[in-house]
Amino acid sequence: MAPAPSWPLALRQGVALANFTSWKVGGAAEWLAEPGNQAELVALAAWAQAQAMPLRCIGAGSNLLIADAGLAGLTLCNRRLQGSSLDASTGLVEAEAGEPIPTLARKAARLGLSGLEWAVGIPGTVGGAVVMNAGAQGGCTAEWLKSVRLVDPTRPEAPFDLPAEALEFAYRHSRLQAEAWIVLSARFQLEAGHDPAAITARTSANLHSRTSTQPYQQPSCGSVFRNPEPHKAGQLIEALGLKGLQIGQAQVSPIHANFIVNTGQATAADISALIEEVQRRVMTGRGIALHPEVKRLGFGPGG
Incomplete structure:
Protein backbone atom coordinates (compact mmCIF):
# COMPACT_ATOMS: atom_id res chain seq x y z
CA MET A 1 0.00 0.00 0.00
CA ALA A 2 1.30 3.43 -0.92
CA PRO A 3 2.51 5.70 1.89
CA ALA A 4 0.37 8.69 2.76
CA PRO A 5 1.58 12.14 1.74
CA SER A 6 3.76 13.93 4.26
CA TRP A 7 1.71 17.15 4.32
CA PRO A 8 -1.17 17.45 6.82
CA LEU A 9 -4.03 16.29 4.63
CA ALA A 10 -6.50 13.89 6.21
CA LEU A 11 -6.21 10.66 4.28
CA ARG A 12 -7.96 7.66 5.74
CA GLN A 13 -7.68 3.99 4.89
CA GLY A 14 -10.43 1.39 4.59
CA VAL A 15 -13.32 3.82 5.00
CA ALA A 16 -16.81 2.42 4.37
CA LEU A 17 -18.26 4.28 1.39
CA ALA A 18 -21.80 3.34 2.38
CA ASN A 19 -21.60 6.40 4.63
CA PHE A 20 -20.93 8.56 1.57
CA THR A 21 -23.84 7.50 -0.64
CA SER A 22 -27.53 8.26 -0.36
CA TRP A 23 -28.35 4.56 -0.97
CA LYS A 24 -26.24 3.71 2.11
CA VAL A 25 -24.44 0.89 0.28
CA GLY A 26 -20.91 0.34 -0.97
CA GLY A 27 -17.67 -1.23 0.18
CA ALA A 28 -14.56 0.45 1.54
CA ALA A 29 -12.21 2.92 -0.12
CA GLU A 30 -8.57 1.91 -0.06
CA TRP A 31 -7.80 5.58 0.56
CA LEU A 32 -10.33 8.37 1.18
CA ALA A 33 -9.83 12.13 1.50
CA GLU A 34 -12.20 15.09 1.80
CA PRO A 35 -10.29 18.14 0.53
CA GLY A 36 -11.40 21.44 2.02
CA ASN A 37 -10.31 23.63 -0.88
CA GLN A 38 -9.21 23.43 -4.50
CA ALA A 39 -5.51 23.49 -3.65
CA GLU A 40 -5.88 20.42 -1.43
CA LEU A 41 -7.83 18.58 -4.12
CA VAL A 42 -5.15 19.33 -6.70
CA ALA A 43 -2.41 18.21 -4.29
CA LEU A 44 -4.21 14.94 -3.60
CA ALA A 45 -4.70 14.31 -7.30
CA ALA A 46 -0.96 14.88 -7.81
CA TRP A 47 -0.18 12.36 -5.05
CA ALA A 48 -2.42 9.73 -6.64
CA GLN A 49 -0.78 10.40 -10.00
CA ALA A 50 2.68 9.98 -8.49
CA GLN A 51 1.61 6.67 -6.95
CA ALA A 52 0.06 5.50 -10.25
CA MET A 53 -3.12 4.66 -8.40
CA PRO A 54 -6.74 4.94 -9.54
CA LEU A 55 -8.46 8.20 -8.63
CA ARG A 56 -12.19 8.81 -8.37
CA CYS A 57 -14.14 11.81 -7.19
CA ILE A 58 -17.58 11.69 -5.60
CA GLY A 59 -19.85 14.43 -4.28
CA ALA A 60 -23.03 13.94 -2.28
CA GLY A 61 -23.24 10.32 -3.47
CA SER A 62 -26.85 10.84 -4.48
CA ASN A 63 -26.63 9.45 -8.01
CA LEU A 64 -24.08 6.78 -7.31
CA LEU A 65 -23.91 3.01 -6.83
CA ILE A 66 -20.60 1.77 -5.38
CA ALA A 67 -19.85 -1.94 -5.52
CA ASP A 68 -19.80 -4.00 -2.33
CA ALA A 69 -16.13 -4.80 -2.97
CA GLY A 70 -15.26 -1.11 -2.59
CA LEU A 71 -12.82 1.01 -4.57
CA ALA A 72 -9.08 0.65 -5.05
CA GLY A 73 -6.83 3.70 -5.05
CA LEU A 74 -7.85 7.14 -3.86
CA THR A 75 -11.44 8.29 -3.55
CA LEU A 76 -11.91 12.04 -3.19
CA CYS A 77 -15.15 13.26 -1.66
CA ASN A 78 -15.68 16.93 -2.48
CA ARG A 79 -18.57 17.59 -0.10
CA ARG A 80 -16.38 19.92 1.99
CA LEU A 81 -15.44 21.92 -1.10
CA GLN A 82 -18.21 24.46 -0.56
CA GLY A 83 -18.75 28.15 -1.11
CA SER A 212 -44.78 14.94 -1.74
CA THR A 213 -44.49 12.52 -4.67
CA GLN A 214 -41.13 10.84 -4.06
CA PRO A 215 -39.85 8.53 -1.27
CA TYR A 216 -37.59 10.96 0.53
CA GLN A 217 -37.85 9.09 3.83
CA GLN A 218 -35.88 6.05 2.61
CA PRO A 219 -32.36 5.76 1.21
CA SER A 220 -32.41 6.06 -2.58
CA CYS A 221 -30.43 7.65 -5.39
CA GLY A 222 -33.27 9.71 -6.79
CA SER A 223 -34.53 8.68 -10.22
CA VAL A 224 -32.85 5.48 -11.38
CA PHE A 225 -33.67 5.50 -15.10
CA ARG A 226 -33.58 8.16 -17.77
CA ASN A 227 -36.94 8.86 -19.33
CA PRO A 228 -37.12 7.16 -22.75
CA GLU A 229 -38.98 10.04 -24.38
CA PRO A 230 -41.81 10.38 -25.11
CA HIS A 231 -42.39 7.88 -22.29
CA LYS A 232 -41.73 8.35 -18.59
CA ALA A 233 -39.69 5.60 -16.96
CA GLY A 234 -41.76 5.60 -13.79
CA GLN A 235 -45.01 5.23 -15.70
CA LEU A 236 -43.67 2.30 -17.74
CA ILE A 237 -42.48 0.51 -14.60
CA GLU A 238 -45.72 1.16 -12.72
CA ALA A 239 -47.90 0.02 -15.65
CA LEU A 240 -46.17 -3.37 -15.52
CA GLY A 241 -47.08 -3.74 -11.85
CA LEU A 242 -43.50 -3.50 -10.63
CA LYS A 243 -44.04 -1.17 -7.68
CA GLY A 244 -42.93 -3.08 -4.61
CA LEU A 245 -40.78 -5.56 -6.57
CA GLN A 246 -37.93 -6.57 -4.30
CA ILE A 247 -34.57 -8.32 -4.47
CA GLY A 248 -32.94 -8.76 -1.11
CA GLN A 249 -33.70 -5.51 0.69
CA ALA A 250 -33.73 -3.37 -2.44
CA GLN A 251 -37.24 -2.44 -3.54
CA VAL A 252 -38.95 -0.58 -6.36
CA SER A 253 -40.61 2.17 -4.34
CA PRO A 254 -44.37 1.82 -3.84
CA ILE A 255 -44.51 5.64 -3.92
CA HIS A 256 -42.63 6.34 -7.17
CA ALA A 257 -41.71 3.52 -9.56
CA ASN A 258 -38.55 5.20 -10.86
CA PHE A 259 -37.03 5.03 -7.39
CA ILE A 260 -35.30 2.02 -5.89
CA VAL A 261 -35.09 2.24 -2.11
CA ASN A 262 -32.97 0.52 0.49
CA THR A 263 -35.50 -0.95 2.93
CA GLY A 264 -32.89 -1.73 5.55
CA GLN A 265 -29.76 -3.72 4.78
CA ALA A 266 -29.68 -3.78 0.98
CA THR A 267 -26.38 -4.43 -0.74
CA ALA A 268 -25.09 -2.87 -3.94
CA ALA A 269 -25.52 -6.31 -5.52
CA ASP A 270 -29.22 -6.29 -4.53
CA ILE A 271 -29.72 -2.88 -6.12
CA SER A 272 -27.77 -3.78 -9.24
CA ALA A 273 -29.79 -6.97 -9.69
CA LEU A 274 -33.07 -5.10 -9.23
CA ILE A 275 -32.06 -2.49 -11.80
CA GLU A 276 -31.33 -5.27 -14.29
CA GLU A 277 -34.60 -7.06 -13.51
CA VAL A 278 -36.64 -3.91 -14.08
CA GLN A 279 -34.81 -3.36 -17.36
CA ARG A 280 -35.52 -6.94 -18.42
CA ARG A 281 -39.23 -6.75 -17.61
CA VAL A 282 -39.75 -3.40 -19.33
CA MET A 283 -37.95 -4.68 -22.44
CA THR A 284 -39.99 -7.89 -22.41
CA GLY A 285 -43.30 -6.19 -21.67
CA ARG A 286 -43.00 -3.01 -23.68
CA GLY A 287 -40.01 -3.44 -25.99
CA ILE A 288 -38.38 -0.33 -24.53
CA ALA A 289 -34.80 -0.17 -23.24
CA LEU A 290 -34.40 1.67 -19.95
CA HIS A 291 -31.00 3.26 -19.39
CA PRO A 292 -29.90 4.04 -15.82
CA GLU A 293 -28.78 7.56 -15.06
CA VAL A 294 -27.00 6.20 -12.00
CA LYS A 295 -23.20 6.25 -12.07
CA ARG A 296 -21.69 2.88 -11.11
CA LEU A 297 -18.23 2.56 -9.54
CA GLY A 298 -16.24 -0.59 -8.85
CA PHE A 299 -18.29 -2.94 -11.03
CA GLY A 300 -15.56 -3.79 -13.52
CA PRO A 301 -14.12 -2.20 -16.66
CA GLY A 302 -15.18 1.43 -16.92
CA GLY A 303 -17.00 1.25 -13.60
Whole structure:
Protein backbone atom coordinates (compact mmCIF):
# COMPACT_ATOMS: atom_id res chain seq x y z
CA MET A 1 0.00 0.00 0.00
CA ALA A 2 1.30 3.43 -0.92
CA PRO A 3 2.51 5.70 1.89
CA ALA A 4 0.37 8.69 2.76
CA PRO A 5 1.58 12.14 1.74
CA SER A 6 3.76 13.93 4.26
CA TRP A 7 1.71 17.15 4.32
CA PRO A 8 -1.17 17.45 6.82
CA LEU A 9 -4.03 16.29 4.63
CA ALA A 10 -6.50 13.89 6.21
CA LEU A 11 -6.21 10.66 4.28
CA ARG A 12 -7.96 7.66 5.74
CA GLN A 13 -7.68 3.99 4.89
CA GLY A 14 -10.43 1.39 4.59
CA VAL A 15 -13.32 3.82 5.00
CA ALA A 16 -16.81 2.42 4.37
CA LEU A 17 -18.26 4.28 1.39
CA ALA A 18 -21.80 3.34 2.38
CA ASN A 19 -21.60 6.40 4.63
CA PHE A 20 -20.93 8.56 1.57
CA THR A 21 -23.84 7.50 -0.64
CA SER A 22 -27.53 8.26 -0.36
CA TRP A 23 -28.35 4.56 -0.97
CA LYS A 24 -26.24 3.71 2.11
CA VAL A 25 -24.44 0.89 0.28
CA GLY A 26 -20.91 0.34 -0.97
CA GLY A 27 -17.67 -1.23 0.18
CA ALA A 28 -14.56 0.45 1.54
CA ALA A 29 -12.21 2.92 -0.12
CA GLU A 30 -8.57 1.91 -0.06
CA TRP A 31 -7.80 5.58 0.56
CA LEU A 32 -10.33 8.37 1.18
CA ALA A 33 -9.83 12.13 1.50
CA GLU A 34 -12.20 15.09 1.80
CA PRO A 35 -10.29 18.14 0.53
CA GLY A 36 -11.40 21.44 2.02
CA ASN A 37 -10.31 23.63 -0.88
CA GLN A 38 -9.21 23.43 -4.50
CA ALA A 39 -5.51 23.49 -3.65
CA GLU A 40 -5.88 20.42 -1.43
CA LEU A 41 -7.83 18.58 -4.12
CA VAL A 42 -5.15 19.33 -6.70
CA ALA A 43 -2.41 18.21 -4.29
CA LEU A 44 -4.21 14.94 -3.60
CA ALA A 45 -4.70 14.31 -7.30
CA ALA A 46 -0.96 14.88 -7.81
CA TRP A 47 -0.18 12.36 -5.05
CA ALA A 48 -2.42 9.73 -6.64
CA GLN A 49 -0.78 10.40 -10.00
CA ALA A 50 2.68 9.98 -8.49
CA GLN A 51 1.61 6.67 -6.95
CA ALA A 52 0.06 5.50 -10.25
CA MET A 53 -3.12 4.66 -8.40
CA PRO A 54 -6.74 4.94 -9.54
CA LEU A 55 -8.46 8.20 -8.63
CA ARG A 56 -12.19 8.81 -8.37
CA CYS A 57 -14.14 11.81 -7.19
CA ILE A 58 -17.58 11.69 -5.60
CA GLY A 59 -19.85 14.43 -4.28
CA ALA A 60 -23.03 13.94 -2.28
CA GLY A 61 -23.24 10.32 -3.47
CA SER A 62 -26.85 10.84 -4.48
CA ASN A 63 -26.63 9.45 -8.01
CA LEU A 64 -24.08 6.78 -7.31
CA LEU A 65 -23.91 3.01 -6.83
CA ILE A 66 -20.60 1.77 -5.38
CA ALA A 67 -19.85 -1.94 -5.52
CA ASP A 68 -19.80 -4.00 -2.33
CA ALA A 69 -16.13 -4.80 -2.97
CA GLY A 70 -15.26 -1.11 -2.59
CA LEU A 71 -12.82 1.01 -4.57
CA ALA A 72 -9.08 0.65 -5.05
CA GLY A 73 -6.83 3.70 -5.05
CA LEU A 74 -7.85 7.14 -3.86
CA THR A 75 -11.44 8.29 -3.55
CA LEU A 76 -11.91 12.04 -3.19
CA CYS A 77 -15.15 13.26 -1.66
CA ASN A 78 -15.68 16.93 -2.48
CA ARG A 79 -18.57 17.59 -0.10
CA ARG A 80 -16.38 19.92 1.99
CA LEU A 81 -15.44 21.92 -1.10
CA GLN A 82 -18.21 24.46 -0.56
CA GLY A 83 -18.75 28.15 -1.11
CA SER A 84 -20.36 30.46 -3.65
CA SER A 85 -20.55 34.04 -4.79
CA LEU A 86 -23.69 35.54 -6.33
CA ASP A 87 -23.98 38.93 -8.01
CA ALA A 88 -27.54 40.20 -7.63
CA SER A 89 -27.03 42.90 -10.26
CA THR A 90 -25.59 40.79 -13.09
CA GLY A 91 -26.89 37.31 -12.22
CA LEU A 92 -23.39 35.84 -12.39
CA VAL A 93 -22.94 32.98 -9.92
CA GLU A 94 -19.80 31.03 -9.10
CA ALA A 95 -19.92 27.95 -6.89
CA GLU A 96 -17.44 25.40 -5.62
CA ALA A 97 -17.95 21.82 -6.81
CA GLY A 98 -19.11 20.56 -3.42
CA GLU A 99 -21.73 23.27 -2.88
CA PRO A 100 -25.12 21.56 -2.50
CA ILE A 101 -27.20 22.51 -5.52
CA PRO A 102 -30.35 23.04 -3.36
CA THR A 103 -28.38 25.49 -1.20
CA LEU A 104 -27.30 27.41 -4.28
CA ALA A 105 -30.89 27.48 -5.55
CA ARG A 106 -32.13 28.98 -2.29
CA LYS A 107 -29.36 31.59 -2.23
CA ALA A 108 -30.23 32.61 -5.77
CA ALA A 109 -33.93 32.86 -4.95
CA ARG A 110 -33.27 35.16 -2.00
CA LEU A 111 -31.43 37.54 -4.34
CA GLY A 112 -34.16 37.48 -6.99
CA LEU A 113 -32.02 35.44 -9.40
CA SER A 114 -34.09 33.14 -11.58
CA GLY A 115 -32.86 29.96 -13.23
CA LEU A 116 -32.25 27.40 -10.49
CA GLU A 117 -35.75 27.05 -9.06
CA TRP A 118 -35.90 23.49 -10.42
CA ALA A 119 -32.73 22.48 -8.54
CA VAL A 120 -34.00 22.84 -4.98
CA GLY A 121 -35.10 19.21 -4.69
CA ILE A 122 -32.01 17.61 -6.20
CA PRO A 123 -29.89 16.09 -3.41
CA GLY A 124 -26.55 16.60 -5.11
CA THR A 125 -23.63 18.95 -5.51
CA VAL A 126 -22.83 21.56 -8.14
CA GLY A 127 -20.07 19.33 -9.51
CA GLY A 128 -22.38 16.36 -9.83
CA ALA A 129 -25.08 18.50 -11.44
CA VAL A 130 -22.61 19.65 -14.09
CA VAL A 131 -21.31 16.16 -14.85
CA MET A 132 -24.78 14.62 -15.11
CA ASN A 133 -26.57 17.66 -16.57
CA ALA A 134 -28.98 17.30 -13.68
CA GLY A 135 -32.48 18.55 -14.20
CA ALA A 136 -36.04 18.49 -12.92
CA GLN A 137 -39.41 20.08 -13.53
CA GLY A 138 -38.50 21.42 -16.95
CA GLY A 139 -35.09 22.88 -16.08
CA CYS A 140 -31.55 21.57 -16.34
CA THR A 141 -27.96 22.55 -15.62
CA ALA A 142 -26.99 23.08 -19.26
CA GLU A 143 -29.47 25.94 -19.66
CA TRP A 144 -27.71 28.11 -17.09
CA LEU A 145 -24.08 26.96 -16.95
CA LYS A 146 -21.56 29.46 -18.30
CA SER A 147 -18.26 27.66 -17.73
CA VAL A 148 -16.59 25.08 -15.54
CA ARG A 149 -13.14 24.86 -13.92
CA LEU A 150 -11.56 21.42 -14.12
CA VAL A 151 -8.46 19.49 -13.19
CA ASP A 152 -7.02 16.65 -15.25
CA PRO A 153 -5.63 14.03 -12.80
CA THR A 154 -2.83 13.27 -15.27
CA ARG A 155 -1.77 16.95 -15.20
CA PRO A 156 -3.08 18.16 -11.81
CA GLU A 157 -0.73 21.14 -11.71
CA ALA A 158 -2.67 22.87 -14.52
CA PRO A 159 -6.38 23.41 -13.76
CA PHE A 160 -8.26 24.78 -16.76
CA ASP A 161 -11.60 26.28 -17.77
CA LEU A 162 -14.06 25.13 -20.41
CA PRO A 163 -17.13 26.99 -21.65
CA ALA A 164 -20.47 25.21 -21.34
CA GLU A 165 -20.58 24.86 -25.13
CA ALA A 166 -17.59 22.49 -24.99
CA LEU A 167 -19.29 20.03 -22.64
CA GLU A 168 -21.55 18.40 -25.26
CA PHE A 169 -24.63 18.55 -23.08
CA ALA A 170 -27.61 16.34 -23.81
CA TYR A 171 -30.37 14.83 -21.68
CA ARG A 172 -28.67 13.75 -18.42
CA HIS A 173 -25.38 13.71 -20.28
CA SER A 174 -22.19 15.70 -20.60
CA ARG A 175 -18.77 15.11 -22.04
CA LEU A 176 -17.46 14.92 -18.48
CA GLN A 177 -19.01 11.47 -18.02
CA ALA A 178 -16.43 10.05 -20.42
CA GLU A 179 -13.47 12.09 -19.15
CA ALA A 180 -11.35 11.64 -16.03
CA TRP A 181 -11.47 15.38 -15.32
CA ILE A 182 -12.61 16.56 -11.89
CA VAL A 183 -14.87 19.59 -11.46
CA LEU A 184 -13.42 22.27 -9.18
CA SER A 185 -16.08 24.97 -9.61
CA ALA A 186 -18.76 26.19 -11.98
CA ARG A 187 -20.10 29.54 -13.18
CA PHE A 188 -23.74 30.15 -13.98
CA GLN A 189 -25.46 33.04 -15.70
CA LEU A 190 -28.87 33.52 -14.08
CA GLU A 191 -31.57 36.10 -14.75
CA ALA A 192 -31.30 39.08 -12.39
CA GLY A 193 -33.92 41.58 -11.30
CA HIS A 194 -36.79 39.31 -10.28
CA ASP A 195 -38.88 39.66 -7.14
CA PRO A 196 -37.11 37.56 -4.47
CA ALA A 197 -40.42 36.64 -2.84
CA ALA A 198 -41.80 35.31 -6.13
CA ILE A 199 -38.67 33.30 -6.94
CA THR A 200 -38.54 31.93 -3.39
CA ALA A 201 -42.21 30.91 -3.58
CA ARG A 202 -41.64 29.12 -6.89
CA THR A 203 -38.59 27.38 -5.49
CA SER A 204 -40.49 26.23 -2.41
CA ALA A 205 -43.37 24.98 -4.54
CA ASN A 206 -40.97 22.90 -6.62
CA LEU A 207 -39.51 21.37 -3.48
CA HIS A 208 -42.97 20.54 -2.11
CA SER A 209 -43.92 18.91 -5.40
CA ARG A 210 -40.91 16.61 -5.27
CA THR A 211 -41.06 15.68 -1.60
CA SER A 212 -44.78 14.94 -1.74
CA THR A 213 -44.49 12.52 -4.67
CA GLN A 214 -41.13 10.84 -4.06
CA PRO A 215 -39.85 8.53 -1.27
CA TYR A 216 -37.59 10.96 0.53
CA GLN A 217 -37.85 9.09 3.83
CA GLN A 218 -35.88 6.05 2.61
CA PRO A 219 -32.36 5.76 1.21
CA SER A 220 -32.41 6.06 -2.58
CA CYS A 221 -30.43 7.65 -5.39
CA GLY A 222 -33.27 9.71 -6.79
CA SER A 223 -34.53 8.68 -10.22
CA VAL A 224 -32.85 5.48 -11.38
CA PHE A 225 -33.67 5.50 -15.10
CA ARG A 226 -33.58 8.16 -17.77
CA ASN A 227 -36.94 8.86 -19.33
CA PRO A 228 -37.12 7.16 -22.75
CA GLU A 229 -38.98 10.04 -24.38
CA PRO A 230 -41.81 10.38 -25.11
CA HIS A 231 -42.39 7.88 -22.29
CA LYS A 232 -41.73 8.35 -18.59
CA ALA A 233 -39.69 5.60 -16.96
CA GLY A 234 -41.76 5.60 -13.79
CA GLN A 235 -45.01 5.23 -15.70
CA LEU A 236 -43.67 2.30 -17.74
CA ILE A 237 -42.48 0.51 -14.60
CA GLU A 238 -45.72 1.16 -12.72
CA ALA A 239 -47.90 0.02 -15.65
CA LEU A 240 -46.17 -3.37 -15.52
CA GLY A 241 -47.08 -3.74 -11.85
CA LEU A 242 -43.50 -3.50 -10.63
CA LYS A 243 -44.04 -1.17 -7.68
CA GLY A 244 -42.93 -3.08 -4.61
CA LEU A 245 -40.78 -5.56 -6.57
CA GLN A 246 -37.93 -6.57 -4.30
CA ILE A 247 -34.57 -8.32 -4.47
CA GLY A 248 -32.94 -8.76 -1.11
CA GLN A 249 -33.70 -5.51 0.69
CA ALA A 250 -33.73 -3.37 -2.44
CA GLN A 251 -37.24 -2.44 -3.54
CA VAL A 252 -38.95 -0.58 -6.36
CA SER A 253 -40.61 2.17 -4.34
CA PRO A 254 -44.37 1.82 -3.84
CA ILE A 255 -44.51 5.64 -3.92
CA HIS A 256 -42.63 6.34 -7.17
CA ALA A 257 -41.71 3.52 -9.56
CA ASN A 258 -38.55 5.20 -10.86
CA PHE A 259 -37.03 5.03 -7.39
CA ILE A 260 -35.30 2.02 -5.89
CA VAL A 261 -35.09 2.24 -2.11
CA ASN A 262 -32.97 0.52 0.49
CA THR A 263 -35.50 -0.95 2.93
CA GLY A 264 -32.89 -1.73 5.55
CA GLN A 265 -29.76 -3.72 4.78
CA ALA A 266 -29.68 -3.78 0.98
CA THR A 267 -26.38 -4.43 -0.74
CA ALA A 268 -25.09 -2.87 -3.94
CA ALA A 269 -25.52 -6.31 -5.52
CA ASP A 270 -29.22 -6.29 -4.53
CA ILE A 271 -29.72 -2.88 -6.12
CA SER A 272 -27.77 -3.78 -9.24
CA ALA A 273 -29.79 -6.97 -9.69
CA LEU A 274 -33.07 -5.10 -9.23
CA ILE A 275 -32.06 -2.49 -11.80
CA GLU A 276 -31.33 -5.27 -14.29
CA GLU A 277 -34.60 -7.06 -13.51
CA VAL A 278 -36.64 -3.91 -14.08
CA GLN A 279 -34.81 -3.36 -17.36
CA ARG A 280 -35.52 -6.94 -18.42
CA ARG A 281 -39.23 -6.75 -17.61
CA VAL A 282 -39.75 -3.40 -19.33
CA MET A 283 -37.95 -4.68 -22.44
CA THR A 284 -39.99 -7.89 -22.41
CA GLY A 285 -43.30 -6.19 -21.67
CA ARG A 286 -43.00 -3.01 -23.68
CA GLY A 287 -40.01 -3.44 -25.99
CA ILE A 288 -38.38 -0.33 -24.53
CA ALA A 289 -34.80 -0.17 -23.24
CA LEU A 290 -34.40 1.67 -19.95
CA HIS A 291 -31.00 3.26 -19.39
CA PRO A 292 -29.90 4.04 -15.82
CA GLU A 293 -28.78 7.56 -15.06
CA VAL A 294 -27.00 6.20 -12.00
CA LYS A 295 -23.20 6.25 -12.07
CA ARG A 296 -21.69 2.88 -11.11
CA LEU A 297 -18.23 2.56 -9.54
CA GLY A 298 -16.24 -0.59 -8.85
CA PHE A 299 -18.29 -2.94 -11.03
CA GLY A 300 -15.56 -3.79 -13.52
CA PRO A 301 -14.12 -2.20 -16.66
CA GLY A 302 -15.18 1.43 -16.92
CA GLY A 303 -17.00 1.25 -13.60
